[in-house]
Amino acid sequence: MEVEKALWKVYATVYDGILLRFLPYLTLLGRVKEALGVKDRRRVLDAGCGTGNLIQSMIKSSVSISIVGIDFDRAMLERARAKIGVNGRVTLRKGSLDHPLPFANEEFDGIACVNVLYALADPSHFMKECRRVLKAKGKMVLVTPPEQPKMGPVFWEHLQALGQKQKYPLFRFFTLCCLMLQLSPSLVPFLFINRIIQGQSSFTFFGEKELISLVTRCGFLIQKLEKAYGGQAWFLVCIKPANAEDGIAGKGA
Numbered sequence: 001m002e003v004e005k006a007l008w009k010v011y012a013t014v015y016d017g018i019l020l021r022f023l024p025y026l027t028l029l030g031r032v033k034e035a036l037g038v039k040d041r042r043r044v045l046d047a048g049c050g051t052g053n054l055i056q057s058m059i060k061s062s063v064s065i066s067i068v069g070i071d072f073d074r075a076m077l078e079r080a081r082a083k084i085g086v087n088g089r090v091t092l093r094k095g096s097l098d099h100p101l102p103f104a105n106e107e108f109d110g111i112a113c114v115n116v117l118y119a120l121a122d123p124s125h126f127m128k129e130c131r132r133v134l135k136a137k138g139k140m141v142l143v144t145p146p147e148q149p150k151m152g153p154v155f156w157e158h159l160q161a162l163g164q165k166q167k168y169p170l171f172r173f174f175t176l177c178c179l180m181l182q183l184s185p186s187l188v189p190f191l192f193i194n195r196i197i198q199g200q201s202s203f204t205f206f207g208e209k210e211l212i213s214l215v216t217r218c219g220f221l222i223q224k225l226e227k228a229y230g231g232q233a234w235f236l237v238c239i240k241p242a243n244a245e246d247g248i249a250g251k252g253a
């Protein structure tokens, strides 16, 4: 467990340096926001908020939303605080998602959890806690890597997206060179940490069946399940049913 905790501290130092310039990640955050229906949600939880990128993007998209971000890593939260600043609509809390969530029943009408589930000691406990703190008909958007995730296809998606922005091959090549130079200080540690994450035996990389089983066992109805992020993440949208009996033990699959 100590290894994992150290991992997030180091990750925090290079995280934004790469990801804020990385088109598949920015596209992914946009999709999460869209699926959550941010404009219609009043109170949203970002579980494992990291450096606050999704939160920052959500406040820009809605004037009425209030957001709580929770993460157990101080370094990640410090970066989120620095980025978001003082904002009456955002609360950042330090806390572990492996413990009972420090929120009231049915406090939120939306929950996002992006690239965090795989790292939790007990994903089932976490999902049940999400169900508890979510209002009936509330929506949860979950993104988590599949079995044997790879960074190669995600970088490829990034290059393709960049290429589409430039009409002429010479400009494309030039853009690519600039990007590699821009990313290079953080790229090596970023890829190294990703390798460690992929090989971490305590992490859970879900197959499709396992993910469906987890979510439905915990009382959610699945609205959408597809691949995203260069095919290297599950993108799952689920709903807490209005009737407490619905969605229990696999009824939603």
Ligand SMILES: C[S@@+](CC[C@H](N)C(=O)[O-])C[C@H]1O[C@@H](n2cnc3c(N)ncnc32)[C@H](O)[C@@H]1O
Residues within 6 Å of the ligand: 008, 047, 048, 049, 050, 051, 052, 053, 054, 070, 071, 072, 073, 076, 095, 096, 097, 098, 113, 114, 115, 116, 119, 120, 121
């Ligand atoms: C890959 S980052 C994702 C951050 C953010 N959701 C994003 O998409 O940019 C994973 C985050 O999960 C947090 N995390 C991992 N295990 C956690 C736990 N048990 N409780 C709370 N946060 C956790 C880490 O500190 C890190 O900030």
